[in-house]
Amino acid sequence: MGDNMKKESKASRYIIPAAIFACGVTFVIIGIADKEVLTVLRKAAAICMECIGLG
DSSP states (O other): OHHHHHHHHHHHHHHHHHHHHHHHHHHHHHHHHTTOHHHHHHHHHHHHHHHTTOO
């Protein structure tokens, strides 16, 4: 019974992070497909300019 528990935890050790990674990649692809890259870069630049006092 102890060996079965080790196999399950080892499998979930790799499956859960792989699933989270796949979700992240999926959302990045969706964002690129919706042409949100420029929007994100504009917002990042605005925040950066505010941080250094130019905005």
